[in-house]
Amino acid sequence: MKNNSSFKNKLEESGHSFTSQRAEVYSILCENAPAHLTAEEIFIKLTQRHLKIGLSTVYRTLGIFTNIGITDKVDFDDGMSRYELVENFDGKNHRHHHLICLGCGRVEDALDDLMEDLENDVLEKFSFNIIDHSVKLYGYCAECSMKNKIETGSK
Amino acid sequence: MKNNSSFKNKLEESGHSFTSQRAEVYSILCENAPAHLTAEEIFIKLTQRHLKIGLSTVYRTLGIFTNIGITDKVDFDDGMSRYELVENFDGKNHRHHHLICLGCGRVEDALDDLMEDLENDVLEKFSFNIIDHSVKLYGYCAECSMKNKIETGSK
DNA sequence: AATATAATGAGAATGGTTCTCAATTAAGGA
DNA sequence: TCCTTAATTGAGAACCATTCTCATTATATT
Incomplete structure (x- = not known):
């Protein structure tokens, strides 16, 4: 706890x-x-x-x-x-990356790398000061990707 | 149209x-x-x-x-x-980047650069195949940033 | 034109969330 | 510790965006 x-x-x-x-x-x-x-x-x-x-x-x-x-x-x-x-919750942190599987619906948490580049980019181009972000990535987890390949017979 | x-x-x-x-x-x-x-x-x-x-x-x-x-x-x-x-909507595209201003509530659309790096990263680390993504960036637009500075007197 | 199938719309139903308010509990001073 | 005040709680009602129902109407095909 x-x-x-x-x-x-x-x-x-x-x-x-x-x-x-x-x-x-x-x-x-x-x-x-x-x-x-x-x-x-x-x-x-x-x-x-x-x-x-x-x-x-x-x-x-x-x-x-x-x-x-x-x-x-x-x-x-x-x-x-x-x-x-x-x-x-004592320190400043803001990470809401979720990998949402379109196959099985499972939600996994992901890391927060690379967003800094994007945030700097947005600050430069839009003069927009980012405080927090929410990132949802939709796709297929390893398991469901495998299953899809077998079902569709794709290489 | x-x-x-x-x-x-x-x-x-x-x-x-x-x-x-x-x-x-x-x-x-x-x-x-x-x-x-x-x-x-x-x-x-x-x-x-x-x-x-x-x-x-x-x-x-x-x-x-x-x-x-x-x-x-x-x-x-x-x-x-x-x-x-x-x-x-004829071609494959997936970009849902929104800059949501916490000051005035305005929503601006942003570009979709840099996400490819992140997506490749996620594929490598999680074997998760991304089909689409939703990115919401919360912060303060140029105008509200300015206003905040004046109000709080911060440099 | 006739028939089968799909789409429409008015209003009812749904369901997650918020609100109301009387009863209960916590906080801080004496 | 007791008392007073303000905050919290909980049961159910209210809210409200969205979905559902089903009779009517429009579309597509023969």
């Missing part, structure tokens, strides 16, 4: 109370990292654990977490938002 | 009829390119023009357009999807 006290600090610094519900949501996120969970999935996991929490509270909590940089809200166009822990 | 007959071809090739409603939605998209319109915005523009069309038809049409590569569906996390014409 992540450092719990820095989580607490982050909450208090931003003027929010440390509550049991917020700690519970946080612990689910930690235990399931680096998964991208929906609000409802988190709600169900907590309920299965016999921790009583309201769905509204889960949404509210995730909203706060995202605002203060504990989580990132990501959207894979399947009708609901997902939340993932920011890698190291 | 774009070449209308290739639009018609694209529809027929994919087994869809050419209807007046589809032509109307297409013409709104052409006239407003490169804007990113919501289904409702398109519906309103058509209604103002006294062209009768149902909102469901607009949604359905945009769904088809996106499926057959006439439009791209983009999402700026403001609660509704937007649609934009694919640059040249």
Whole structure:
């Protein structure tokens, strides 16, 4: 699990109370990292654990977490938002690279290299100061690529 | 306006009829390119023009357009999807770079350079074959950057 | 023109998310 | 520790973009 006290600090610094519900949501996120969970999935996991929490509270909590940089809200166009822990929410970081397989739907996280070149380029050409970015790469994972080759008989 | 007959071809090739409603939605998209319109915005523009069309038809049409590569569906996390014409839907192309200003909310389209390096990198490291990508860059446009500097008095 | 198939549109339904508000809990001072 | 105040919680209602339904209408083919 992540450092719990820095989580607490982050909450208090931003003027929010440390509550049991917020700690519970946080612990689910930690235990399931680096998964991208929906609000409802988190709600169900907590309920299965016999921790009583309201769905509204889960949404509210995730909203706060995202605002203060504990989580990132990501959207894979399947009708609901997902939340993932920011890698190291003490330092500045912004990486949201997801490899989304069009075959099996699996989502993998990827590295954040090379984006700096692109960002510098954009600053030069557009005078646009990039604060954050979201990159989604759609394609076929190794497994599905293999499967496709066999099925289509392509060389 | 774009070449209308290739639009018609694209529809027929994919087994869809050419209807007046589809032509109307297409013409709104052409006239407003490169804007990113919501289904409702398109519906309103058509209604103002006294062209009768149902909102469901607009949604359905945009769904088809996106499926057959006439439009791209983009999402700026403001609660509704937007649609934009694919640059040249006859050839293979995939560029969805948007500069989203956190100050004024304006969305600008950016170039697609440098992504090839990143894609090659991902193929090497993850054996993941990229078909398409979506890149959203959040930050401050030239104007808002200027405004921020004045307000905060930072050098 | 006639028939079969596809498209349309009005409104209902859906479903993820946000809102409301009364009850509960946390925070900080005395 | 107790008290006061402000913040948080939770159940359900409300919201709202999008999808679905199905009777009507238009398109394509014979």
